[in-house]
Amino acid sequence: MQEFFSKNFRMRRERCATIVAMSKAIKPIVVIILVIAVGAGAAVFLSRQSDEPPAADAAAFGLQLEAGTGHFRGPEKAEITLVEFGDYQCPSCGAYHPFVKEILNRYPTQVRFEFHHFPLVSIHPNAMAAHKAAEAAGEQGHYWEMHDALFDYQAQWSNKPDPKPVFAAIANQIGINGAILVQSMDNPKFQERILKDVQAGDKAFVQAVPTFFINRQPVHPRMGVQDFIDLIEANLKKK
């Protein structure tokens, strides 16, 4: 009898100890879950907040573009205007380039594409030279050929101490005189035009390259051509 009671008592005591241990473990777990929830909320809040400034200034941005900056390809008047602020030396702009070309092939009559210079000279030492080379090619009537080639051969001139010979070779390949291009690219009017685009970008709160706008609205395409297509289809349906 006595043995039974003592056994029962031990079992109860053990159960109590387990409950105490569990309640001790529950406290930190609850705190961990709460802290993670607060952190997740903060991260979502911050990520949404930093999207807002460009959206708020979208209307002002549209007005800035009337000044005749940038270059366009596609029909002069189209249902969709896709604007890119880009940097020829930026690897992500290079990565987006095939997507933009795919869009232009897919919607030849509905999309007008505008490219605006936005060289980040502080981190891309050859960017300004590349943008000038594109402008110089533009003067010879081959802006877009040079634009495409600068992105296609980005890896070949990006890290060169002097990229000019590569620009000359690219120019020769697209059918314009490379020597003339290299000589003329330092004309101050090209730099002025580039800086005008940069100013327009600054006014539009462009903070990173590439930054895209569809019909004056800043857009955030993910890293895929399908996202561009979805955005353009959505905008075509709005019409």
Place this chain on the structure above:
Amino acid sequence: MKTRHLVIALLAFIGMIDALFLSIKRNAGPIPCHVTHGCSDVLTSKYSEVLGIPLSWFGLAFYVTVLSLAIFKLFEDPERPYEAPSKLIFYLSGAGLIVSALLVGIQAFILKAYCEYCLLSAALVLTIFLVCPHPGRPAKRTLPE
């Protein structure tokens, strides 16, 4: 000891927000830099993922683990302190430090562009490693005689 783990929990909390912010932002277009230049270059480069998994996810897992371990340590019974959390934090942050150093090296020498969120993360990992008690030299503890 408690203060150290409180500091570690706070640092890991900041790191967790940083990593989650980047994970969300990765799928939502260009990431603006405020202090440095080239956030997009860094975060869209081929070094920004391993086997298709963005590095920020690994960062998130690291910070959530360290945060949980530090909180467990904060709630320990003073008479029966846990040994494992401190050790784990030490080894995890040591491994994290090596990875962070590698990533900062890639930013400095290969990409030549810096991402402030990644630099913040590297600084946090370094601080966690320095603050965390060294398992080789256990802190003084008064044992009941």
